[in-house]
Amino acid sequence: MNPFKQLRAYWRKRKLDAEMAQEMRVHLEMSEERKRAAGMTSEEARYAALREFGNVPSVQERARDARGGRWLDELRQDVRSALRQIAKSPGYAIVVVLTLAFGIAVNNVLFGVVNMFFLRPSSLPAAERLVVVLHRTDMMKMPIGLSYPDFRDYRARLRSVDALVASTPMAANVSADEGGPQRTWLEVVSPNAFTALDIAPTAGRTLLPSDGEARGSAPVVVLAHDYWQTRFGGDPSVVGRTVRLNGQPFTVVGVAQAQFHGFHSMLAMSAWVPVGAIDRLRPSMADVAEWRGAPAWRVTGRMKPGATLDGVRSEAAVVLEQLVKEYPSEHRNYRSTVMLESRARPDPSVAELLPVFIALFVGLVVLVLFTACANVANLMIARAASRQRELTVRAALGASRGRLIRQLLVESLVLAGFAGLAGWFLGNLMGFAMQRFSPQGDMPIAVDGRPGWEGYAFVAGISLAAGLASGLLPALRASRIDLVAQLKCGPEAALGGGRHRLRDLLVIGQVTMSLIVLICGGLFLQSLRRVQSVELGFRPERLLMLSYDLSLQGYGDERGQVFNRELLARLRGLPGIEAAGLTSHMPFDNQINGREAYPENPPPQLKDGVVSVKISMVSPGFIEGLGIRLRRGRTIDETDRANSPRVAVVNAAMAEVCWPGQDAIGKRFRPWKDGPWIEVVGVTENSKYMMLSEPPSPAFFVPLTQEPLAPVTLTVRTTGREPAAEAKRVRAELAALDPQLPVYDVRTMEDLMGSSVFALLPLRMGMTVAAIQGGITLLLSVMGLYAVVAFGVAQRTREIGIRMALGADARRVVRLLVREGMRLTAIAVVMGLLVATLLGLGLSKVLFGLAPMEPVVFGSVIGLLLGTTALACWAPARRAARVDPAVTLRSE
Numbered sequence: 001m002n003p004f005k006q007l008r009a010y011w012r013k014r015k016l017d018a019e020m021a022q023e024m025r026v027h028l029e030m031s032e033e034r035k036r037a038a039g040m041t042s043e044e045a046r047y048a049a050l051r052e053f054g055n056v057p058s059v060q061e062r063a064r065d066a067r068g069g070r071w072l073d074e075l076r077q078d079v080r081s082a083l084r085q086i087a088k089s090p091g092y093a094i095v096v097v098l099t100l101a102f103g104i105a106v107n108n109v110l111f112g113v114v115n116m117f118f119l120r121p122s123s124l125p126a127a128e129r130l131v132v133v134l135h136r137t138d139m140m141k142m143p144i145g146l147s148y149p150d151f152r153d154y155r156a157r158l159r160s161v162d163a164l165v166a167s168t169p170m171a172a173n174v175s176a177d178e179g180g181p182q183r184t185w186l187e188v189v190s191p192n193a194f195t196a197l198d199i200a201p202t203a204g205r206t207l208l209p210s211d212g213e214a215r216g217s218a219p220v221v222v223l224a225h226d227y228w229q230t231r232f233g234g235d236p237s238v239v240g241r242t243v244r245l246n247g248q249p250f251t252v253v254g255v256a257q258a259q260f261h262g263f264h265s266m267l268a269m270s271a272w273v274p275v276g277a278i279d280r281l282r283p284s285m286a287d288v289a290e291w292r293g294a295p296a297w298r299v300t301g302r303m304k305p306g307a308t309l310d311g312v313r314s315e316a317a318v319v320l321e322q323l324v325k326e327y328p329s330e331h332r333n334y335r336s337t338v339m340l341e342s343r344a345r346p347d348p349s350v351a352e353l354l355p356v357f358i359a360l361f362v363g364l365v366v367l368v369l370f371t372a373c374a375n376v377a378n379l380m381i382a383r384a385a386s387r388q389r390e391l392t393v394r395a396a397l398g399a400s401r402g403r404l405i406r407q408l409l410v411e412s413l414v415l416a417g418f419a420g421l422a423g424w425f426l427g428n429l430m431g432f433a434m435q436r437f438s439p440q441g442d443m444p445i446a447v448d449g450r451p452g453w454e455g456y457a458f459v460a461g462i463s464l465a466a467g468l469a470s471g472l473l474p475a476l477r478a479s480r481i482d483l484v485a486q487l488k489c490g491p492e493a494a495l496g497g498g499r500h501r502l503r504d505l506l507v508i509g510q511v512t513m514s515l516i517v518l519i520c521g522g523l524f525l526q527s528l529r530r531v532q533s534v535e536l537g538f539r540p541e542r543l544l545m546l547s548y549d550l551s552l553q554g555y556g557d558e559r560g561q562v563f564n565r566e567l568l569a570r571l572r573g574l575p576g577i578e579a580a581g582l583t584s585h586m587p588f589d590n591q592i593n594g595r596e597a598y599p600e601n602p603p604p605q606l607k608d609g610v611v612s613v614k615i616s617m618v619s620p621g622f623i624e625g626l627g628i629r630l631r632r633g634r635t636i637d638e639t640d641r642a643n644s645p646r647v648a649v650v651n652a653a654m655a656e657v658c659w660p661g662q663d664a665i666g667k668r669f670r671p672w673k674d675g676p677w678i679e680v681v682g683v684t685e686n687s688k689y690m691m692l693s694e695p696p697s698p699a700f701f702v703p704l705t706q707e708p709l710a711p712v713t714l715t716v717r718t719t720g721r722e723p724a725a726e727a728k729r730v731r732a733e734l735a736a737l738d739p740q741l742p743v744y745d746v747r748t749m750e751d752l753m754g755s756s757v758f759a760l761l762p763l764r765m766g767m768t769v770a771a772i773q774g775g776i777t778l779l780l781s782v783m784g785l786y787a788v789v790a791f792g793v794a795q796r797t798r799e800i801g802i803r804m805a806l807g808a809d810a811r812r813v814v815r816l817l818v819r820e821g822m823r824l825t826a827i828a829v830v831m832g833l834l835v836a837t838l839l840g841l842g843l844s845k846v847l848f849g850l851a852p853m854e855p856v857v858f859g860s861v862i863g864l865l866l867g868t869t870a871l872a873c874w875a876p877a878r879r880a881a882r883v884d885p886a887v888t889l890r891s892e
Helices: 003-011 013-037 042-053 056-067 070-088 090-119 148-157 225-232 275-281 283-289 309-326 354-386 388-396 401-437 453-478 483-489 497-532 557-572 622-626 652-658 723-737 749-755 761-795 797-805 810-846 855-881 885-891
Strands: 130-136 161-175 182-189 201-204 220-223 242-245 248-256 271-274 298-303 335-340 543-548 577-583 594-599 611-618 630-633 647-651 668-670 678-684 699-703 712-718 744-748
Touching: 013 042, 013 056, 042 056, 070 090, 070 401, 090 354, 090 401, 090 453, 090 761, 130 309, 148 161, 148 309, 161 275, 182 275, 201 225, 220 225, 225 248, 248 275, 271 275, 275 283, 309 335, 354 388, 354 401, 354 453, 354 497, 354 761, 388 401, 401 453, 497 761, 497 810, 497 855, 543 723, 543 749, 557 577, 557 712, 557 723, 577 622, 594 652, 611 652, 622 712, 647 652, 652 678, 652 699, 678 699, 712 723, 723 744, 744 749, 749 761, 761 855, 797 810, 797 855, 810 855
Parallel strands: 182 271, 220 248, 611 699, 647 678
Antiparallel strands: 130 298, 130 335, 161 182, 161 242, 161 298, 201 248, 220 271, 242 248, 543 712, 543 744, 577 611, 577 712, 594 611, 594 668, 630 678, 647 699, 668 678
């Protein structure tokens, strides 16, 4: 019968039984009636009807079997039996549940991360066909966006993508009728963005292609649903009202739907404006939509039905080849890249590295779960051995081997169910702890860490798998019963050598996995230590940073420069402030400003006479305050004004590349093709700008007064050890100059490096996760080894008693038992080292500063493992050696 029909019949069991009993009763009554009519007495008729019908309970049982669902009855009985067994041994149940719960919890946490980054679909319609189009250059080691003119060309020439939109995040100050300006983030988008990707509004309308993408288009804005709720209280009359973005009036034309947060799935935007209005929003960036050399745009598209990713990639390569021919100077050494949107998270710049780390951690958590299952399997084998008499009696009474296996498996599955609940709770606690590793910054992150149905299904599935994995092997072994031998010799007949070998193999597996996970954590720690000792080229200690954007407050260039000079003068006069300066870009921040510079009289070895450089606009005092050492010449000073000759301070790498073997002071270069000449006035040591592992790369500093006004970061070096303590006084000085100026990203340099995905965050996160996993695995391994030795001691009590009665002292007995436990550990160490060596070779390719073999890490982990396992063996052996031989022999 169909299992669903059987299940339905089981739930209607009482009603069906009642109907069946009624039918049988009627049948018997009719039979009796016929027999009485034939001349029998009532008693003779009743007995004759019963003889003719057969045994009523037996007929009812056969009828129930024909109806199906008997297995459900037996399953219910097994569950009740399992609960009774658990209640009889609460200590054993707690150990099993907690052991499995640790393994389930770490898997639950990692699944949440994988689900959030890779599996959870974008809120955009037809998310499975969304792709991101990017460029690569020889200058950058990671994918970059497209310029808006390039986007227009791709939109016109890509045939296998039916919707291609461009977007770029931008900070803005928003002010409504009431209240002051509020800093937030919005997206400037191509006006076709909403209609091309079928994004409907909640109120009003979305942006339309008719809103225009040429400069001077209508200043309209669409609000995000969350921002509409928090800032405007969900007022539907906001549509048609005017809000001020950076002081300029924009008309609200609609509100986006609630589940839509932006065209970048990991960011939460507050509003969207068309690219044609960018000249009103940020006049200093009005040309960014027309400049082919500004790769600031994230381009997202939807593949046509039937199109393949490889097909889109081939087509994009052809389009880029055409652009290289048409605009060679803007596409030097460019390559196209197309990736699925789900593979471009959290950002395309790190999307290629993230799967490597995720795969590594998935492997580690699987090892943790296997270790937990092996540990529980060991406990269950010991538990089954103690219940061997009960199982033998059941078998003697007619229980089949399948029934015994099912009963034992149900017990392990019930325990795994409790472990799943506990693992879910522990996983949530770990998830909260892991939130401290989320990147910090001004830009709002749209990370929804709430578990969906996928999380519940994963925990249920992994709990079922853990129950089967830990219970199947013990059930198979325990159900193999030789009735004659065991009834004759007792349960000891079940404890053959094969069962000890199985337990030994499980222990060897646990210790092997523990060694692998611990070595992985040690390698992350070693890499982190070496990264922290890297020469940065500046001093990160006692450095406080705050950011502000005067352009959003309506400041012009001259007024902004006055503000900056007065602010620096105030701060430098405060006690406790050693130095203060301003910069457009800080090392290890999420932003980087790269260009191609053109040195005068370039050396022959410089290809095309062009060098890729990083640029920062800085104020006087910034280079000194950051602690960058000056080699020659001078740094930026107060004489470098907007109307003075353009100057720059270059680093040693740029001087070596552009003017090898020469004195760079007095040399000139252009910051872009046909740009103004800039004279070099100083040379500094090299620094790290974006990644700790980057080699020395060319870079230069120019005066902040000679570049357009932009968001700046104020850096303050304090004399005290706690720079964050000075934040209040620095804020007060800013408020004294402009009380309405929003300040953001208030943090220390050490905080920035610790939370930067380009600096220490991946290593800190990896070391913490691996350390937690290693600790849990080590604990489980020690528990497993302890259980094996303790069980072995219990089984060998008679032997130990005889040995001690014949003259063996306690020390020899302890040494004997410990040696046997250490033999298992030694085998596991050899096996684990083979795997860990291969793992180390792989990690040395992606982790900073790691050699293929790290003797300190390997030696420390082996020493730790041998020490802890020796202790785990010593404790039960010592207890056994204290037993009085006479008492032991008498009890045996």
